[in-house]
Amino acid sequence: xxxxxxxxxxxxxxALVLTPGPGFVVLTGENGxxxxxxxxxxxxxxxxxxxxxxxxADMARQDGPxxxxxxxxxxxxxxxxxxxxxxGAPERRLVRIQxxxxxxxxxxxxxxxxWLTPAMDRLFVEPAGERRRFLDRLTLALAPSHAQHAARYxxxxxxxxxxxxxxxxxDPAWLGALEGQMAEHGERVxxxxxxxxxxxxxxxxxxxxxxFARAGLALDxxxxxxxxxxxxxxxxxxxxAAAGRALTGPHRSDLVVTHLGKGQAAALSSTGEQKALLLGxxxxxxxxxxxxxxxxxxxxLDEVAAHLDPRRRAAxxxxxxxxxxxxxxxxxxxxxxxxxxxxxxxxxxxx
Numbered sequence: 001x002x003x004x005x006x007x008x009x010x011x012x013x014x015a016l017v018l019t020p021g022p023g024f025v026v027l028t029g030e031n032g033x034x035x036x037x038x039x040x041x042x043x044x045x046x047x048x049x050x051x052x053x054x055x056x057a058d059m060a061r062q063d064g065p066x067x068x069x070x071x072x073x074x075x076x077x078x079x080x081x082x083x084x085x086x087x088g089a090p091e092r093r094l095v096r097i098q099x100x101x102x103x104x105x106x107x108x109x110x111x112x113x114x115w116l117t118p119a120m121d122r123l124f125v126e127p128a129g130e131r132r133r134f135l136d137r138l139t140l141a142l143a144p145s146h147a148q149h150a151a152r153y154x155x156x157x158x159x160x161x162x163x164x165x166x167x168x169x170x171d172p173a174w175l176g177a178l179e180g181q182m183a184e185h186g187e188r189v190x191x192x193x194x195x196x197x198x199x200x201x202x203x204x205x206x207x208x209x210x211x212f213a214r215a216g217l218a219l220d221x222x223x224x225x226x227x228x229x230x231x232x233x234x235x236x237x238x239x240x241a242a243a244g245r246a247l248t249g250p251h252r253s254d255l256v257v258t259h260l261g262k263g264q265a266a267a268l269s270s271t272g273e274q275k276a277l278l279l280g281x282x283x284x285x286x287x288x289x290x291x292x293x294x295x296x297x298x299x300x301l302d303e304v305a306a307h308l309d310p311r312r313r314a315a316x317x318x319x320x321x322x323x324x325x326x327x328x329x330x331x332x333x334x335x336x337x338x339x340x341x342x343x344x345x346x347x348x349x350x351x
Contacts, residue, residue, distance in 0.1 A: 001325035003075030009064040011037035020344045025327045026336050029348035035329035039300040041070045042327060044083050046113040047105045047140065047147040057090035066090060079110055108144035112289055115300035116282050124266040124274050128254035135255045139196040141289045141297055149188040156181035157246050164241040182249065183230035190250045194219050203284050211315040212280035213273055214260040221253035275307055283319060296324025304328065305335040314338040
């Protein structure tokens with residue numbers, strides 16, 4: 001868990017220090033008070049671009065000095081994590097662990113952060129790329145090296161795309177080397193994703209019926225090993241050159257989600273059912289991470305209570321109690337009446 005969080009010139013917060021305890025951390029305040037900004041800051045303590053996927057320059061406080069800082073202390077282990085930017089390099093992310101420079105991917109070794117935001121409500125009807133990013137976040141929590149393999153796969157693919165686009169007769173040896181890198185890391189990406197889908201689907205299938213709909217999961221699209229991917233890429237060079245992108249590989253996969261209770265695709269379910277399916281996936285995954293990794297993830301649930309009736313809010317609190325640190329936001333304190341006194345409650349607003 002986080003035992004201390006300090007924001008400096010981050011979004012609307014010039015300086016904010018929180019000392020959350022274990023369990024529930026409830027942030028309340030009017031719209032625009034900066035509740036989601038706090039959750040976004042926490043999400044930056046993990047690899048990736050955070051829960052909004054915003055540009056780093058947009059995170060620095062307007063009219064501030066330029067740059068921002070997010071620093072945290074992990075309780076129990078006394079580990080310092082920090083990330084941010086400098087005024088002169090607004091898009092260069094800096095990371096420090098125990099005061100020493102590190103990569104963003106190294107953060108996954110110390111902290112697992114998962115989130116659910118209102119923007120994710122349309123996940124099942126968005127393009128496949130959104131579901132791949134969601135799956136990669138779930139996979140990263142179970143396999144910290146996944147971020148590194150995904151990044152190297154993407155870098156090799158971009159280099160291959162440029163070579164095919166800019167050179168009418170690209171060097172076969174150079175193409176082969178790039179395709180070899182894509183094959184090596186693409187296989188690791190594919191295996192990690194499929195393992196995550198398999199174990200999470202099994203966990204969801206064995207859960208009893210409850211207030212949150214159970215989801216069936218499957219991975220659709222390309223599948224195979226490094227040899228298969230290398231062969232597919234080699235055979236598809238002319239086609240990929242014409243298309244301007246690679247048309248085969250794990251970057252074309254999709255997470256297929258079904259409503260088990262109704263036996264229909266999640267995309268065909270109602271808005272409320274889709275929200276329940278998504279919440280059920282996140283909750284089951286958090287429990288799976290706690291069991292497999294040995295530490296509960298930090299959960300960030302933005303405005304989740306506002307979309308649930310009192311019965312489901314109580315059920316959500318009951319399921320999350322004692323399962324790690326859970327940050328929740330809402331405009332009204334009454335939304336969190338089901339949470340007992342053992343919670344950190346922060347009212348944001350008024351500077």
